[in-house]
Amino acid sequence: MKTIRDLTGAKRTTGDYGVEIEVEGKRLPRTLGEVWRVEKDNSLKTAEAWEYVMPKPLDLIGVKKALDYLSMSYVAHNSEVDESIRAGVHVHVNVQEWNIKQLMTFATTYYILEDVLMNWCGPDREGNLFCLRAKDAEYILFQLYKTLNSRNLKHLNNDVIRYASLNFLSLFSYGSVEFRGMRGTGNLDIIYDWVRIIDDMKQSSFKYDSPNDLMAAMSGDGGLTFFETILPNTHHLFEKKGIEESVRSAARRVQMIAFGIDWTSLSTPSINIFSQESFA
Amino acid sequence: MRGYDTAEYAASRLVETIIRHDGIPVMVQSVGNGVNGEITVGITNLMEDDPSYIVPLSECDINPVSLGYVNHKKSAHYIMRAPMRRDWRQGLRMLNIVDAEGMNPRLIPYRTIAQTIMGSFPSFKSCLDRLNSKEKIEEMAFNRDFAVNREGDMKYKSLFTIGKVDMTNGNLLIGDNFNWVREALEEQMEAA
Numbered sequence: 001m002k003t004i005r006d007l008t009g010a011k012r013t014t015g016d017y018g019v020e021i022e023v024e025g026k027r028l029p030r031t032l033g034e035v036w037r038v039e040k041d042n043s044l045k046t047a048e049a050w051e052y053v054m055p056k057p058l059d060l061i062g063v064k065k066a067l068d069y070l071s072m073s074y075v076a077h078n079s080e081v082d083e084s085i086r087a088g089v090h091v092h093v094n095v096q097e098w099n100i101k102q103l104m105t106f107a108t109t110y111y112i113l114e115d116v117l118m119n120w121c122g123p124d125r126e127g128n129l130f131c132l133r134a135k136d137a138e139y140i141l142f143q144l145y146k147t148l149n150s151r152n153l154k155h156l157n158n159d160v161i162r163y164a165s166l167n168f169l170s171l172f173s174y175g176s177v178e179f180r181g182m183r184g185t186g187n188l189d190i191i192y193d194w195v196r197i198i199d200d201m202k203q204s205s206f207k208y209d210s211p212n213d214l215m216a217a218m219s220g221d222g223g224l225t226f227f228e229t230i231l232p233n234t235h236h237l238f239e240k241k242g243i244e245e246s247v248r249s250a251a252r253r254v255q256m257i258a259f260g261i262d263w264t265s266l267s268t269p270s271i272n273i274f275s276q277e278s279f280a
Numbered sequence: 281m282r283g284y285d286t287a288e289y290a291a292s293r294l295v296e297t298i299i300r301h302d303g304i305p306v307m308v309q310s311v312g313n314g315v316n317g318e319i320t321v322g323i324t325n326l327m328e329d330d331p332s333y334i335v336p337l338s339e340c341d342i343n344p345v346s347l348g349y350v351n352h353k354k355s356a357h358y359i360m361r362a363p364m365r366r367d368w369r370q371g372l373r374m375l376n377i378v379d380a381e382g383m384n385p386r387l388i389p390y391r392t393i394a395q396t397i398m399g400s401f402p403s404f405k406s407c408l409d410r411l412n413s414k415e416k417i418e419e420m421a422f423n424r425d426f427a428v429n430r431e432g433d434m435k436y437k438s439l440f441t442i443g444k445v446d447m448t449n450g451n452l453l454i455g456d457n458f459n460w461v462r463e464a465l466e467e468q469m470e471a472a
Contacts, residue, residue: 085284127281127343129293129370136344137363139378144438160378164363252464256439259460 001099001267001279007153008174010096015057017195018092018176019066022184024049025081029073035066043086043130057094057176063195067188074186085124087184088131089191091198096175100279101210101266104148105256107177108211109201109230110166111141111254112218115246116227117197118165121237122183131165131180134253140164141256148261151279197234204230211258215251223247281370283337286309287319290337297371298390298397300341303312305394311315326394327449334461339466342370344387345397347377348424350436356419356427358438359385366468380438396424402472404428408450436461 005012026048030038032052041051054066074081093217095103110117114133118126125137134141146155156168167178182194208214218226223244229237267280284290291311298305301323309332310322319337324330349356358380367376375425377385377393402410407420411430419435421427429436432445434452442461443454454462 085282086289124282129368132344132361132363136361137376138347138360139362142360142378142380142439159366160362160364162363162365254438255460255464260440 001101003099004103004171005096005175006173007100007279008185010172013057013094013096013175015062016059016094017063017198018054018057018094018174019063019191019195020054020090020092021052021070021191022049022087022089023052023081024084024087024184025079025186027077027079029070029077029079032070032073032081035069039179047083048080049087057092060195060199064192070280071188074188081184081186083122083124083185085128085182086130088125088128088180089182089184089194091179091182091195092170092176092258093179093198093202094174094175094176095171099267100148100153101165101263102206103177104144105208105211105214106202106205107144107166107168107257108214109205109208110179111257112163112214112251113201113230113246114229115250116238116243118181119192119196119246121181121246122185125181125183130163130165133165135250137164138253140166140168141254144168144257145260148257148266151266193234193237197231197237200231200234204232207221210263211254211261212263215255215258218247218251223251281343283340283342284319286381287313290319290321293368293370294337294342297373298345299323299371300343300345300397301335301339303341305397306340306344326391327398332446345372346399346424347372347393348396349401349421349427350388350396351401351421352392354415354417354419355386356421356435356438357381357383357388358427359388359396364379366372399424401472404469405450408445408447412447424471426465426468436465437455 021043027169028048028050037055039051039053111134127129143155143161147153157172162169165181170176170178170192171189179198227243227247291400292307297308299310302438306323307327308321308323312320314320315354320334321337322332324332347360349358359377361376362378364376379385401423404422407422408427418431419427425437428445432447433441434443434445436442442458445452
């Protein structure tokens with residue numbers, strides 16, 4: 001099957017994760033060497049507000065080092081970081097070399113866990129207009145369905161879906177999907193935990209052949225066991241109460257993707273010679 | 281989601297959008313500061329013809345509302361929120377609503393959408409009676425996710441025709457490839 005890079009024409013990039021941290025506060029660092037680019041962010045409203053952006057994607061160890069560097073810089077500047085309702089952390093996952101089925105299996109994994117994960121990200125992130133869940137703004141699932149059904153990524157290349165908690169618009173600029181859910185926090189260990197959770201989800205999603213296969217596993221295992229299976233290294237970070245119901249209810253929402261698409265035919269070239277639209 | 285830190289910022293996110301107060305969908309008319317410094321909102325109840333009133337923002341629920349099928353005039357329309365960037369509103373309004381079949385959502389009044397937000401739908405039997413009547417209704421929803429048309433096609437989220445209803449007795453036959461919807465349908469039928 002074609003890779004996401006083949007399909008989007010994104011410029012080739014190595015590295016796994018790119019992190020952007022929006023910060024409001026006091027005495028914030030204004031330069032961070034080559035580890036973080038410091039940018040002005042117009043969505044933030046206080047006098048002192050910056051966005052710290054990794055110049056290039058890094059592996060997990062690299063992310064940890066970059067966050068430690070920022071943490072030391074906060075200490076050196078005696079910085080105060082406000083947990084503002086406006087500030088968020090965005091984690092880009094490089095999916096350039098994945099095919100559409102791998103991408104959708106990963107996305108489905110996230111959607112099944114989305115409500116639990118967004119609750120963990122913070123009370124101001126659930127239902128927040130800057131990172132709406134599929135339960136808040138279902139249109140994202142319809143656009144994914146249309147994409148798969150028509151075998152054409154154009155349905156995701158639209159600003160109308162940008163403020164979903166899982167943003168696909170970045171596929172076209174960076175070859176990444178963007179997790180927008182995490183709150184802006186001065187506790188960089190929490191941000192690192194969030195990247196580890198995403199990494200856990202990514203590694204686990206590779207073990208399933210398709211969203212259909214994933215959903216069958218969830219049905220068989222039950223919500224809580226499935227949650228612990230998908231997050232083998234990070235599930236201990238979560239309160240277990242309510243996970244069973246939350247996972248089952250979120251899984252039902254994404255059934256239209258998992259079961260509404262014929263995953264076996266997705267990797268088959270179209271027999272219509274006039275059709276340019278194919279993931280094969 | 282919790283509230284906002286300033287009235288000015290809250291106004292930029294909430295005015296002329298739908299949020300909830302006491303579980304009821306309300307339209308935010310204005311945002312201001314109360315006597316003790318708390319943020320207040322002027323709201324209109326979308327379920328009744330009451331005049332506007334002012335309540336503390338902290339009493340309101342600004343989480344996105346649940347949508348789905350809306351029964352409007354002689355058809356059922358599946359509407360949902362789009363997570364759009366060029367809107368920047370926390371509440372629901374016409375600009376951030378999308379109709380699954382591309383109809384302009386502005387054609388549906390907010391008070392009609394409020395029925396869906398409340399989960400207020402006719403029963404399955406009532407839908408069949410009206411579809412069989414001389415009202416010439418094309419399609420009716422009996423909950424957020426399911427609707428039936430005059431030909432007896434059972435629709436799920438407007439995307440899938442999952443089965444056929446016998447319009448004489450209400451018996452439903454779900455297609456083999458839509459067994460995955462069965463549990464959701466049964467639960468919703470029982471709840472109704």
